[in-house]
Structure formats: structure tokens, C-alpha cells
Amino acid sequence: MLTIVNHPLIEVKLNIMRDQETKSKEFRENLDEIASLMCFEVFKDLKTHNETTNIMTPTGISLPRKRLDYKIILAPILRAGIGMCDGIKNMIPTARIGHIGMYRDEKTLKPIEYYFKLPKVENPLVVVVDPMLATGGSAIAAINAVKTRGYQNVRLMCLVGAPIGVDAVEKAFPDVPIYLASLDQRLNEKGYIIPGLGDAGDRIFGTK
Numbered sequence: 001m002l003t004i005v006n007h008p009l010i011e012v013k014l015n016i017m018r019d020q021e022t023k024s025k026e027f028r029e030n031l032d033e034i035a036s037l038m039c040f041e042v043f044k045d046l047k048t049h050n051e052t053t054n055i056m057t058p059t060g061i062s063l064p065r066k067r068l069d070y071k072i073i074l075a076p077i078l079r080a081g082i083g084m085c086d087g088i089k090n091m092i093p094t095a096r097i098g099h100i101g102m103y104r105d106e107k108t109l110k111p112i113e114y115y116f117k118l119p120k121v122e123n124p125l126v127v128v129v130d131p132m133l134a135t136g137g138s139a140i141a142a143i144n145a146v147k148t149r150g151y152q153n154v155r156l157m158c159l160v161g162a163p164i165g166v167d168a169v170e171k172a173f174p175d176v177p178i179y180l181a182s183l184d185q186r187l188n189e190k191g192y193i194i195p196g197l198g199d200a201g202d203r204i205f206g207t208k
């Protein structure tokens with residue numbers, strides 16, 4: 001199930017990120033901010049519960065302490081997924097962070113896993129995070145890696161996606177909700193999203 005998170009603030013910030021003149025600092029800042037804004041949609045169906053302890057308001061009213069039912073685990077796909085984590089952590093400070101090391105072979109475009117570590121918590125909701133959903137190969141391999149380690153409640157949160165990548169993830173994991181800020185047009189012959197925003201990892205970390 002695909003949700004495009006539409007909001008004028010996201011539209012304007014994503015447009016800044018698409019501009020080839022935008023430097024790493026501004027690129028990262030806008031990515032952070034969009035990731036924060038997307039949280040409103042990605043987590044809007046989460047249930048909360050009352051803890052046994054109470055809070056006291058400055059007006060002298062005792063209220064039950066609220067907690068999310070799920071323990072959120074962010075699972076960024078290295079490297080570029082890291083660029084979305086601070087923005088999400090700003091909204092969910094209690095979120096734990098794992099890491100999924102994966103890169104696309106430049107010729108075959110097939111993902112290669114080189115690292116995997118996720119925290120173990122009760123009642124986890126794992127959000128696989130990566131700005132780019134191109135062929136879908138990295139996201140599918142990452143979700144597969146997460147599920148085979150026993151985490152079944154999984155969501156995929158990306159910035160920009162290509163239709164072919166969305167279709168591939170939906171086919172592989174019909175139970176995993178996908179969230180995008182934009183569904184772009186297509187992939188080019190090198191597997192880059194068009195119009196897209198170029199190589200997200202390079203632009204986040206200034207490696208080009």
C-alpha cells in the first residue's frame with residue numbers, strides 16, 4: 001500500500017533538494033525537515049496507551065502518562081538512509097536505531113549486504129528508511145533481512161520513488177506500507193530516478 005505524503009512544505013523543500021546547485025548542508029537540512037514532516041503521516045495510525053504512572057499539569061490536574069504502543073526501530077539503509085534519521089528522531093526521541101549496510105553494484109544494480117544490526121525490543125515496529133526507492137532491489141533486500149531476523153511489523157519510508165521500485169516492493173511484500181514524498185516518473189538507463197535528485201548518498205555526505 002503506497003501513501004504519497006502531500007504537503008506544500010514538503011513540495012517546496014523537495015524542490016530545493018532537486019536543484020543541482022543545492023550544497024550538502026542545505027540538502028541535509030531539507031532532508032531532515034521533510035523526514036520530520038512525513039512522520040505525521042507515517043505514524044498517524046499508531047495507538048497509544050496509558051502508563052500506570054501519572055503526570056501533573058501546572059494547573060494541578062493529574063493525567064495518565066501516554067506512551068506509543070509500539071517501540072519504534074529506525075532501520076536506515078546505509079549510507080543515504082542515515083540522512084533521514086535525525087529528522088525522525090526529532091519527532092520520536094525514544095526511537096531506537098539499527099543499521100542495514102547495503103550498496104548497489106554499479107553494473108548489475110543488485111544490492112550487496114555488508115552489515116546488519118537491529119536492537120531487540122518488545123513489540124517492535126521497524127521503519128526501513130532510505131531516501132531513494134529506484135529499482136526497489138535495496139529496499140526488498142533490506143526488508144527481507146529484517147523479516148528473516150524475526151521482525152514482522154515493517155514499514156518503508158522513502159523520499160523519492162520510481163513506479164517500478166514501488167511495484168517491486170508491493171509485489172514482494174504486500175503487507176509492508178510504503179511512504180513517499182514523491183512518486184517520480186521513471187528510471188534512466190543507469191538506474192537513477194528521473195527527475196529524482198541525483199545520488200543521494202553523495203549529496204548528503206559530499207562525496208562527489
Ligand code: PRP
Binds near residue numbers: 135
Ligand atoms: C542508493 C539509495 C538506495 C539505493 C536505491 O544507495 O540510497 O539504497 O541506491 O536503489 P535501488 O532501489 O535500485 O536498490 P547506493 O547503493 O547508491 O549506496 P549509498 O547510499 O552508499 O550511496
Ligand code: URA
Binds near residue numbers: 134193194197198201
Ligand atoms: N540511488 C540514488 O542515490 N539515486 C537514484 O536516483 C537512484 C538510486
